Each structure stands twice: as structure tokens, then as C-alpha cells.
Amino acid sequence: MQITIAGAGIGGLATALSLHAAGFEDVVVHEAAPEIRPLGVGINLLPHAVRELTELGLAEKLAAIAVPTAELAYFNRHGQAVWAEPRGLAAGYRWPQYSVHRGRLQLLLLDAVRERLGTHAVRTASRITSLRHDSDLLVGADGIHSAVRSALFPDEGAPPWNGLVLWRGTSYGTPFLTGRSMIMAGDGTQKFVAYPIGDGRLVNWIAEQPLDGEPPERGNWNRPADPAAVARQFADWTFDWLDVPGLIAAAEAAYEYPMVDRDPLPSWSRDDVVLLGDAAHAMYPVGSNGASQAIIDARVLAHSLATTGGTAAYEELRRPATTALQLANRQQGPEVVMRLAHERAPDGFDDIEQVVPLAERTEIAAAYKRTAGFDPVLLNSRPSWSVR
Template identity: 45%
Template sequence: MKVLIAGAGIGGLCAALSLAEAGIEVTVVESVREIRPLGLGVNLQPHAVRELVELGLGDALAAGGIATAEHVYTDERGAELFSEPRGVAAGYRWPQYSVHRGELQQLLLDAVRERLGAGAVVTGTRVVGFDSGADGVTVRLASRGSVVGGAVVGGAVAGGGVVGDGVDGGSAEVACRADVLVGADGLHSAVRAQLHPAQGPMLWSGTLMYRGAVEADPYLTGRSMVISQGPGRVAFLAYPISGRAADRGRSLVNWVCQVPVAEPGPLLGEADWNRPVDPAELLDHLVGWEGHWLDVPALVRASSPILRFPMVDREPLASWGGERVTLLGDAAHPMYPVGANGASQAIVDARVLAYHLASGGSVGAALAAYEQERIPATAAVVRAARVMLNSDAAVGAVTADYRRATGAEVERLNARPSLTPAARG
């Protein structure tokens, strides 16, 4: 079996490692020419950390990230409303980690290249279309290499051939054959767009999300995530993400501020993704937060860049793909990031996909089993994130409901069999 993965993000790279572990030939294509450790913080819930540990990445995670010990909920002045233990402190067998997204992606990329070979990830190449049949899928790739030929996929996917020529940095289209195409190409997935051409625009919550990171003195336990909510449903989250900073007695604090500005509805027009903004724009929404012991306005002023995103998702799909093509991660189930679960769900997607493809049955049956397991699970997370963003219920009740919806209850995860095919088979 030969699998082509579109997208070298966290989900796509984790899928490559999991498929290779199961003895399946895999190549990843990524549209950017150079994968660099960009981005800000990301949380990995215990159900995702378990999968990375089983892939042999536990020590590297522990060295680079922070094992989150607790969530502390406060008002805008810093008065504590509620707290709860997290990860191992909550009884899980695996920690919850807060890490730098770019460093996690680099960790996965290094592991893929070490285990699968340097040619397993092909950059400057993106999926532009595909034709799926009973005996395989023909994938059309646009490559921005200087000269492109059948070797664009390093020989890992059979049947490569030049459809158009690209010389001196131009673009060329290449057709290649695979048994399976996995669209892990993110929120703006080209694979999803072909599978679901009538999907319509993304759905905006009406909330803008501002993000930044800055080195500061440690606070509370040094492993605490603080979630504060003030007037107008403005929420501010902060958590440390660097084990290396902690080794120096410092804290690399990742923060997120959620600001409702409109009624929910379709996201129309072009969004300003990853656009840096002036701190003053956000500080206008944080008047009255000066007394918070975290000194929220000071964290904002000290951060550069500050990025602004619309908080969006999509209505869950009834099916992701077909007999030879499927989706994974944000391409399959974009969700509000309020529950810190987007990357975690992508990692679990990857492991479940590899488990079913390694089952020995037909490709169609394996993809159907994958979707039957993951579509209802991820749809529940999408809907639970909407409730968490908009609920007026008590914080403790909302977080408990969210954990049940995401499959992250302690006993359930600790007792679940491994997703490693050899261990389960």
C-alpha cells in the first residue's frame, strides 16, 4: 500500500509516522518550500500525548514542553473562581503538554525524515486535484521546484510523470498514483474543496482571537494555565510553553485573548489570517484588567508580533471522503480552539487512520472504519467547543461536559487499548 499525504502539519506528519510504523509506504507533500518552526503555543491533551509517547517521542516532548499541572479560572482582576488539576495530577497515565507549535512540528518532521528517509517529505509541492477509481487515486501536484519530473515524490508513490514543465522556479504539474490520498492540508484544504464543493464559507463565531508570546517571570506553579473572563465575555488565557525557558528559571508565556465583536454567521470575504496588529487595538478591550496579578496589559505590550484571527469552524460533515480519499485534522473538522483540542484530535485521527489501514482488509473498508470511528467523535468536539465558548453555565460544569464530549475522561483513556497495530493485533 502506498499513501500520499497532503500537508506536513502536525496531523499529516503524525500520520506519516504512524503509517510507517505499520509498514505502509508513505510520502508527504507540503506547499511551502521550507518548513520552519513558526507559530505560537499549542496544547496537547493526554489522549494525544499518549499517541506521541507510543511513537517514541515522549522524552523529546518532556524536554521541550511544559507538563501542565492545573487550570486556574479567574475574573479580570485575578480573583480565583475555580481550579482543576490536569494531566498526571488529574489521574491520567499521560501528561498534558503545552508546547510551541513550530517546535512540535519540527520534532515530528525530524522524526519522519530520520525514520522514513530525507525524501519522505517533499516541499514546494501541493495537491491541486485528484481522480479516484476502484484501483487507486491519481493525484495532480503543482511543484515549484526548478525542474520537476516523476521523482517529485522520491519514488515512494508509483507512476509519477510530468504533465507540465517547471523550470527555474516556475510551477509544474505532476501526476502520480497512490492507493490512498489523505487530505491533511488544513483549514483551506484543496482536497476537502474537491470532495465537498458545496460546503460554503467557514462559520465565524463572531469572536476575534488575538495571540502572542513573551518571556516573563514564572507565575503560580510555573506549570499553570490561567483562564480569565471579564466584562463583555472577553477571555484571556495564558500558559508557559517552553521547558528550555523553565530550565533557565524563566517562563515563555503564550497568551490568547478572545474578543466577541459580532453575531455568529458565515465568514464572508477574505480574512486577515496571521496579520500582525498594533497592541493598542487589543488593549482597548482590556480596560479594567490592570489589577490582574498576571499584569495582562503588560504582557500584551511586551509581545511582538501580536496576531489576530477570526475564530471559525465548519458544520460537521456526514462523510469525509470516499473509497480512496479521506481527510484528517483541520481539513476534516475545523473547530473553535477554546478547548485546546484541535492538534490533539488531529493526532488521534492519524493514529486511528493508520490502525485501520494496517488491519489487513480492503482500503475502502479501512477508510470507512476510520470515518465511522472519528466523524462522530470529532463532531462531538466541534459542538462541545461551541457550547464552551457561549455557555453561561458554571465553569466546572462546562469543563466536565467538554471532557466527556471529547473522550478525555480519565478512566476511559487509561483503560483504552493501544492504537499501535502490533499491540492491538
Template identity: 35%
Template sequence: MAVQSPDIAILGGGIGGLATAAFLHRAGLSSTVYEQAPELKELGAGIMVAPNAARLIRRLGVIDVFLRQAVRLDVGWEFRRWQDGSVLSAENLTTECSRLYGEQTYTAHRADLLDVIKAAVPEGTIKLGRRGVKLDDGDRPALLFEDGERIEPDVLIGADGVHSVVRQSLADATPARYSGMCAFRALVPADQAPPFARRPAQTLWIGPARHLVHYPVLGGRFVNLVACAPAGDYSVESWTATATVEEFRAEFEGWDPRLRDLIRAAGTPGRWALLDRPPLRRWSRGTVTLLGDAAHPMFPFFGQGAAQAIEDAAVLAACLAEDGTDPARALRRYEALRMPRTNRLQEVSHGRSHINHLPDGPEQEARDKSFADSDPLVANGWIYGYDPDVAMSA
């Protein structure tokens, strides 16, 4: 029996928006993606692609495209002490990821991941240069664009990020809170990086009030850096904002000289404030819903932001496919299936900042000692072992 396809509009052509279009197409449903930029591109730099996300990329039939540029990690959760780089613990990902979760862990450039997902979206689905500015209430969702055009789809999905127009109109959100932290990101050419940073490994340097993560991307041609530090009076929350190498390097004054040399080789770093947003009480109203960062922005400490958007897309598409005659009911089911998981990830991501940033002392020493007995791959099985198909059948 053919699936009845409602008129579905997706606002936002990032990873979450395109993944939604791709999974809807896979389920036999058509959609239109409206993206404000004049061309499809993803800002930022590297991204971790854990087994839960890799599983869904494979399900979309584009894993071979993904593997052309992705780096498969041999080592993950390699914690190093800030002063001297001594290794506190490390995970063997080469065999354990496949054994536990049937998939590997990869790194990629965000732009490459966007292109991979786009390959699973039918031609003609994406409309560029379309900036949504207002959502009107009514019997049907009505979205007004900057150029004056108005659309009234059967279903509207807000995948338009942390500054979502749909979220502002839909959700009873409390204002974002200042977290006191900011993030830096940068790319270092591999030929200018020390050998320890070129390995297929995800390494986390942890120290008082700060941490820094690095791993290779773009087929190993670059090393991606992501760091968290006190924000001071910095409050700009934008992926286009930048800092200087000197500002980035100054945050890690007194740390292992090898790490500071790695930062010195970075290009123009990005810098953005980490604002704290508590979980929403609801994502949907009628036939309008939210997805990805628009629904559940989270601190980057578990590297799950994009993965959760892709999971959202898979579940949302499945709910609409199974209940195409009643989209509002399908969106309520989607929210009920996804919200507990993303709420939990928001909470644990928030708590990780305290663990990573302990000052030297008894609590830090106990934490470091506990690393030898911990197994993050197993402990985080609830994250990496998640399968939307299983969640749908529960």
C-alpha cells in the same frame, strides 16, 4: 505476514500530516507527504498537549524528544475573573492527570511539536514546495500540483487545513459562517511577564464577550497568550495575519491592570477571524479522505485541534494496516470511528464561547458559583481518556 502497502499520498505537512506519516510507518506502511511550503515549519505559538495527545506522542517513541522543550503543567483550568483576577476555580494536574489518565498535561510551541513528530517520520518521506491545486475524479484519486505534475496514488489523505484543496473537491461542505469572533495570539518573554503568568499553569481569564488564556512554553522561557474577542468587521482567517499590541490591549480595556500589562509586553500579535463550520456529513469518497482541520475545524476553546488530528492519524493508520487490500473500506471504517467524536468536540467547543463570555449578572454569578463544584478533569474524561487502540477494538 507482511502488510501489503498501498501507495499513500498525504497532502499537508503540518502536525496532522506528519503524525499520519509517523503512525503509518509504525504500522509498517510507507507514505509520501507533499507540503506546499519550501521548508517545514509551524506557524502560531503555543499549544496545549493534553493526556490524549501526550499518550500518542509516547506511543510514537518520541516522548523524550518532546520533554526537552515541553512544560509540564501543575495547575490547569484556573479560571480568573476579568476585573480583579480573583480565582474562581483551579485543578491540580500534578497528581490527578496521571491518576486518571496515565499521562500528564503539557504545553509546547507548535514548531517544537512539529519537530518532535517529524522525528518519528522516516527520511525521504517529505517532499517540500509541492502545492496541490486540484483533485480530479476518476477510478483512482488524481492530484494536480501547481507545477503541472500529476500523481495517482492508491490512497490520498487531505491533511491540508481549513482551506483544504481536497475538502473543496471532495466534501459537500456548506460555506463557512461568520462567527463574530476573532482570536489573538502572542508570545511574551518570561523575564517581562509577571510571576503569576510564569507559573506552570494554564489560566483562563473570563469576562463579558471575551476571554484570555496564558501558559508558559519553550521550557518556560516565554508565556503564550491566546485570546478571543468580538471581531467587528474583521474577517481574515489566516495564521499569518497580524495585529498591533495596541489593538490587542484595547480589547481588554477595563480588565485587571496586571493582565493588560502582560499584553503590553507581547511582540507582534497574530490575529485571525473564527469562522464557523458545521460538521461535515462525510469525509471520504472512494480512496480519498480528510484529516485534522480539513475534516473537522473547531473553535480553540478546548485546545483539542492538534490532538484530534493526531488521534485521526493513529486511527487512520490502524485501519489501513488492518485492511490494506481494500483501502476504500478501511477509510469508511476510519470515518465511522472518528466522526462521532470530532462532531461532538466541534459542538462543545462552539458552545463554550457562550459560557466563557457571559456578561456580568445572574447567569454569570451562577456560572462562577458552579465552578467551585465542578471538576473539568473528570467531566472531560471522554476527551482525555480516549485511546485509539481501544476505539479500534470496540
């Protein structure tokens, strides 16, 4: 079976590796960029995605470039703790959760594809712009502006925007909390996220707030922004455990991105074409799910093709699951606890239990894990998608 993959991002490369592991040898990845370089900033890989990379034989290499996340903690805009929970192995998973530079992860996957499938398995400066191909299957893994998706759904238009803008950057700063904490602080509208992705001092951060007017270039992650100007938007967010404006201002560069996603689709496949990753289900960057869901797509697609000869089982399993996740992210997912704390105690609180009771916070976190597919009991006991 000949398989063509459009896009050499995390989803496309994970698909090539998954197909190879499932017994498919004739796989070629086409990438529009003339060169694959380690671009971007930090991302999180949840335990369900780390499980799939582990079963692809990448555990040691991944551990060498990533920071194992110790906890996830939410705070209000005054720096008061709203909710915290252990993550990864400390939370009972059989696999870690990792924070990692997106570009370093992409290069790790690229090296593995070239080593296992051959140096010619990834072709750069090779853009797929239509549904025409000379293979048995075309996999559209070409991102939020997917040409394959556009050919399948030509009337869809631009990604819808929710009125918020994100700024992303990396800065060297003083380790905070556990030194391996992922934190989010906010009020449901304005938000700041930070977590280490390097040697303990390199911190990935995301700042978010509403934007007046229409955003430029929906879906462009690389629009430059001035870190000092971003820092001024968070000037009073100085906590006794983290200097938010100082961390932002310390970045050498920052990038602006309107918060956009894609509406859920009625189908992902047609004849000899199928969508995967952001091309299928681009979602708001809530709950650390973008890259993780693309990796899971890759594994399920390979299993579906190897065990049934088609993509129907893949779409039947993955499309409802990611549709539910897209819609949950539009409602702020587990981050809704910050909005609830702000709405009920906008000036802060003495006891979070009197504002958002523990039972409510616990269920918000647990419900999102179930929706996103990383409930620890279910994940630990689920059969493997490896083809044996």
C-alpha cells in the same frame, strides 16, 4: 500500499509516523510551502494526544521542548477564581499534558518522519490541488482551507465566523500561579488565555473579543496586529497575580485571527480519498483540542488501514466523536463556567459556591472530558491503537 498525504502540519506528519509504525513504508507527504519553518505560537497537547506520541516513541523528545501543564484555572474578568483542576499526571493520567510552541512540535515531527521514512518522504513546494493522485490513498490533512476537502465538497464556501476575533502572541513575563498554570479569564464574550511554553518566562497568550463588521481573511493565522492596540482592549484587566495588558504589550508581535470553524460533514471519505485533522473537523480553539484531535485521527486511521485495509472503521469511530466536539466548542465547551459566573455575578462575588456550585462546575468539566475523549479512567484503560 502507496499513500499520499496532503499537508505537512501536525496532523499530516503524525499520520506519516503512524502509518510507518503500522507497517506502511510507501508514504509521501506533500507540503505547499517551499520550506517548513517553526511558525505559529503555543498550543496544548492533552494527555490522549501525548499518549499517542509516546506510543510513537517520541516521549523524551517531546518532554525536552514542552512545559508540563500543572493546572487549568478559570477566572472571571476581575481575576477571581471560578474553577481550577490539576492536569496531566497530577490529575491521575498515565501521560502528561504539555504546552509547547507549535512550530517546535512540527519540526520534531518532521525530523522523526525524515529519520524513519527517509529524507524524500516530505516534499516541499508541492501543492495538491485536486483529487488526482497516483497512489492507493490520498489523505487530506491540509488544514481549514483544505484543497482536498474543497474538491470533495465544492459548494461549501468560506469557514463560518462567530463574530469574535482572537489575537495571539508570546511575551516574556513573570511566572504566575504555579509557574506551569494554564489560565483563562473572561465573561463569556471577552476572554484572555495564558500559559508558559518556554523556560518559565515565555508565555503564550490569546486575547478574544467581538468584532464589529466583517473580518478580513477568514482562516489566516498570520495577519499582523499591534500588541499595544490589543493591550488597550484589556486595559483594566490587571489582577494581583497577572498584569494582562502588560503581558500583551510586551509581545514583539501579535497576530489576528477571526474565530472560525467548519460545519460537520456527512462523510470524510470517497473512493481512495479521506480527510483528517482540520480538513475534516476544524473547530473553535476551545478546550485545547485542535492539534490533539489531529494526532488521534492519525493513529486511528493507521490502525484502521492496517487491521481492516480501509478507512471505514476510522471514519465510524472518529467522525461522530469530532462532530460532537465541534458542536460542544460552539457552546463554549468547559469555558462556559466563566459565562455562567458573569451572568450570575457580573460585578464579582464573595463566594463562587453561591454563584456556580461545585457540583455544577465539576460536571461541566467532566462532561467535556468525556466528549473530547480524555476522561482519565477511560483513557488510562483504553486499548492501544498501536498495530501489534
